[in-house]
Amino acid sequence: MTQTHGMGADSAAWLTGVLLGELPYPHDLADLVVVTAMVGDESEATQAAMDDHMLPLMQDRGVPYVQVARASMHDDDGIVVLSDTRRGDPYAMVMRGAVTLSDEMFAAGTIPQTSSRKCSHKWKGWVLDRWAEQEYGGADRLHVVGFAAEETGRRDTDEGYSRSTPGKTPWYPLIDADWDRDRCLAELRRWYGIEWPRSCCAFCPYQAGPDIARMIRRWRAEPAQVVKTVAMERNARSLNPRMRLFKDRSAEDVARRAGLGDVVDQAVAAVDARPAELYEVRRIYRRRGDRRGPNGRGWVFGPDPSDKARDVWRSLRAIAAGTRAEMLARLVAEQALRGGTVEVVDGVPRLVLRRAGPPYPSTEHYLTVAVAGATKERRAFDELWQAVLGLDLPRQLDILVNSR
Ligand code: SF4
Structure with missing residues (x-):
């Protein structure tokens, strides 16, 4: 059995619930391997939550943890295993491989688009599938996906794709348990005493919906994330003025309105200084x-x-x-x-x-x-x-x- 751990509240809640015996797990825990695909642009808060809470629990319960990433921008180069506790690597987050999604976006002069989840497929789904091929070949495996109870639409999309992959049978235990995002966050607060951070790239276009206040709190805590985001968007907008990360709002505008004008200026200077x-x-x-x-x-x-x-x-x-x-x-x-x-x-x-x-x-x-x-x-x-x-x-x- 494999759990693809997205490092977010849903994945963390399911795994913690199982390891603490608060969620059912009708299989043998000895067969569980947890794997994360590293995009390379996550926040420090996500790394800290994983290092401080999730990894010690996994180590204590003997659950192996694997971190994988793209080897390069080219599919032919395949993937690289950044860390695998089964080969003696420590329980510690690596967070990025040799290349990152932001490298790709900068090189192409573009930004991730909400019209498609191409970036997620290329940097997460594709990487996890290649790792599973190396690990299991086409052998049968149960694949845990930590979608929250309200994400039945994503489940329906994922299910068709997953079932067409040889040997892969998806399982959506949080939907079965009726744990929505709020429940996951509440349980994580109870277990760890923290507000589990949203796991996503600094510049993810999906984070500025109802959750925008949390995004701005993250940006204030980690200004380097704003510099990366605004610099990427500004470069893309130089090539195409229609490009805005958040549909009708640019990240630059959102950051300035949030009082982060000095950080935006740093981003502009960083872009201007590049060849x-x-x-x-x-x-x-x-x-x-x-x-x-x-x-x-x-x-x-x-x-x-x-x-x-x-x-x-x-x-x-x-x-x-x-x-x-x-x-x-x-x-x-x-x-x-x-x-x-x-x-x-x-x-x-x-x-x-x-x-x-x-x-x-x-x-x-x-x-x-x-x-x-x-x-x-x-x-x-x-x-x-x-x-x-x-x-x-x-x-x-x-x-x-x-x-x-
Ligand atoms: S977190 Fe957002 S930007 Fe990053 S890979 Fe996923 S969809 Fe793309």
Whole structure:
């Protein structure tokens, strides 16, 4: 039996309840292995709660604990076991591997999105599945998932995925026991005398809902988390001004309103001090129904030019590198060559060459300065770009100034 321990209140409550005999456990405890996938961006409070409370109890009851992480950004490199008490490693939190989710987000110039849980799958689910393959092969195993009683929707999604994984049978004991999040927190308070911290990345976009007051308390206690979060978001917003961590609110705005303006300023200074590049950013807002032409050549567009597809293609190309000041000077010089309009949004200047808008497909084109290393372009981007420009649809918003 494996418990995937997310380090949060639900996982901690179930494991503590079982080890103290307050929750049923109809199996042999000698078969239990607890494993956590480390994303690398958790708070110090989570580490302290695990080190001070959860690990001593596990050690006392002889429950093995394994910590795993991605070996690199590339799936081909697999995973690394950071710690395994069965091989003699101490009961101590490691918390991060060689790479972290924030490294990935910075390198890609983006932020985690609430529209998908891709980050969770890539940095947690995928890692745990690879470890289970190494550990058990396809042998039958019971897999404990610490979803609280109110998380039946997540259970339904997880169950289908879990049951399609060879040998894996999921078990959701907190839902069976009808322990919701409040009950888990109350029991943890009774057992350990602390408010168990929320386990999540510093910049998790899911934490600013009804729980936002707790997030701000965490940010006040650990300003380094705010610096990381705001720096990541600011870099992403340099490349795409629509990026906000909390839907209609930016992390920068939330932090300033919480009286953390000095910490935000540190984050801005940290971004500005990093090596920079001047990026050419191009996007294609596609039309629903567009597809490759016969034999994969050319493009055929859907029938309705007002029907925008969800898919947006992006190309990021660095056209110069240096300090941020040098790149800003180059941006101004580019305006003399290309024309366009310099716009400043939230302190970030960009040279707008073409704006997107109906009819679709439509293109967007600007130059902006951001942290170096984010060059990225999907295959066939240029071919579609040229095809869309070739359509020559009438638009009101175009600023056609020497742009391709
Ligand atoms: S805690 Fe949030 S940001 Fe971190 S991996 Fe999970 S969903 Fe993504």
